[in-house]
Amino acid sequence: MAENSGTDPAVETNIEENAAASATIIKVTVKTPKDKEEIAIAEDSSVAQFKEEISKRFKAKQDQLVLIFAGKILKDGDTLGQHGIKDGLTVHLVIKTAQKSSSGSSQTSASSGPGPSQGNTAETADPSPASNLGTPEGSGPSPTPTQPPNILAGFGDLSGLGNLGMGSANFMELQQQMQRQLMSNPEMLSQIMENPLVQSMMSNPDLMRQMIVFLYSNFNILFLLVKTMELARNPAMMQEMMRNQDRALSNLESIPGGYNALRRMYTDIQEPMFSAAREQFGNNPFSALGGNTDNSGVQPSRTENREPLPNPWGPPDSAATTTTSGTASTTSSTTSSTTPSVSNPLGISSSSLGNGMFNSPGMQSLMQQISENPQLMQNMLSAPYMRTMMQSLSQNPDIASQGPAPAPTPAAGTNTAQQQLMQQMLQMFAGGNASTPTPEVRFQQQLEQLSAMGFINGEANLQALIATGGDINAAIERLLGSQPS
Amino acid sequence: SLRFFSRGVSMKMLGVKVPRNFRLLEELEEGQKGVGDGTVSWGLEDDEDMTLTRWTGMIIGPARTNYENRIYSLKVECGPKYPEVPPTVRFVTKISMNGINNSNGMVDARSIPILAKWQNSYSIKVVLQELRRLMMSKENMKLPQPPEGQTYSN
Secondary structure (H helix, E strand, C coil): CCCCCCCCHHHHHHHHHHCCCCCCEEEEEEECCCCEEEEEEECCCEHHHHHHHHHHHHCCCHHHEEEEECCEECCCCCECHHHCCCCCCEEEEEECCCCCCCCCCCCCHHHHCCCCCCCCCCCCCCCCHHHHCCCCCCCCCCCCCCCCCCCCCCCCCHHHHHHCCCCCCCHHHHHHHHHHHHHHCHHHHHHHHHCHHHHHHHCCHHHHHHHHHHHHHCHHHHHHHHHHHHHHHCHHHHHHHHHHHHHHHHHHHHCCCHHHHHHHHHHHHHHHHHHHHHHHHCCCHHHHHHCCCCCCCCCCCCCCCCCCCCCCCCCHHHHHCCCCCCCCCCCCCCCCCCCCCCCCCCCCCHHHHHHCHHHCHHHHHHHHHHHHCHHHHHHHHHCHHHHHHHHHHHHCHHHHCCCCCCCCCCCCCCCHHHHHHHHHHHHHHHHHHHCCCCHHHHCHHHHHHHHHHCCCCHHHHHHHHHHHCCCHHHHHHHHHHCCCC | CCCHHHHHHHHHHCCCCCCHHHHHHHHHHHHHHCCCCCCEEEEECCCCCCCCCEEEEEEECCCCCCCCCCEEEEEEECCCCCCCCCCEEEECECCCCCCECCCCCEECCCCCHHHHCCCCCCCHHHHHHHHHHHHCCHHHHCCCCCCCCCECCC
């Protein structure tokens, strides 16, 4: 791909030449420990030009200014673009009052400013990675000896990441970012690739393209969905996940204030979610996913459940109401439907999982509903309760301590492209699963082969086959390489 | 669109460990947005580093200490097990401070509380802020410092 990275010298000179011509103004926040100013500057300015503006605004001499961005000192000869400084980002400023002005930059040259322009004087630095690597100039910090080959060579610099979460203006950028992220996390990559749905999507490049954009902007929600679907297919994993969640929840409870937070979370999130879901779908459709037609649609209530609980010693299939915890009430139905609860938000009952959940009439009708009205899915995804959920999550101190300020609201706008995409995806989902027999049957041949090869753990074999979509070789690798972690 | 913060959070809800790269990309974004009070800064050492391993950090020396107004450059390395294990940290700019090796600037993980008792919710930002906080401690703030602008020569 001939896409120019910002590090290509040819492009660099180009930028310089066009510096005067181009006039995209960006607003950069300049922050000192005491002060903060927003400065408008042409996006291809040099650092020196930027400092000119700053010196006016902060009433300090230009050579007293030291600019820091993302852990690097900005040298006068650099350009803003070189460091990935874009609209809306923040640069730190130190105004040197004492004698040694700008000591941070030139004197310490290669060492303290480990940016691309090592050991250079005022000339424009060539920031290409080649010069960064193994620079024999005796620069202080050792250059990265184990620089991985740039698989995505020519795909643009990381400055694209500055747009993370800020809108998917440039598709190529997004794709690069996603690829980059996936490439560097092989676990996640294999997880995604192994999903047969993904595999069938790969054969359709158009869909693929749209998918990536869509995925990227709605990643976490989709992730939740996909994870849940995945879980639904794998009962063992499901239970594990449930246990983890329950454990996490009980941990949360034991933290001071944790119980309240949990309750808050429940009432803020669960209630609106359930009632919204009920509104849109009319009587909890997820309970129908268990393959039975008994739409119990029970209200999750905050009071004690006074109805008789199902007979635990009754016939086997009535004991299937599992995994309700927290304050959700259980239904008295003795079928295999499960009401949504704190830890089981979609009300998926473990017992129904092995029965080809996606073949159930409930699921089919849900799919149909959604594909007929992609707006539905879109609404579901961007519905208020999602936003509330995020807000609640960010307010929860335990979770908020994990990260920075609360996330902004999810993209609420309906996008025709997204709708179409959703439709296609769901069709494929529904279509792809419509005639799928159970894994044991599908993979019967492979299972036989595997056990003939000496893999005697039938359960593990089956899991591996499911994960690899029936690919024996991949399954073998999986079986050989799997380590508990 | 949603930021990685919320993705990380929703993964936490599922009881899934946030993948290392998710976390680091979050931190990268934070570093570019200048979160915090402007006294620390961090970013990738090399923009092309897809492993997100080597980071540079900056600490602006706190006022009313011998570190005042100086800019300290650091290298932070987030290994493959990060954030389950702490990063290794090294000062590039010479500094005299307890817990920092005098000859090469390495931060002794045992002497710095948050490195010694690392939690996976900590981050590069937290490490830098902590080091800055320690500069203000009685035992450090009056230590005579080397001339400004010197660096360790490894």
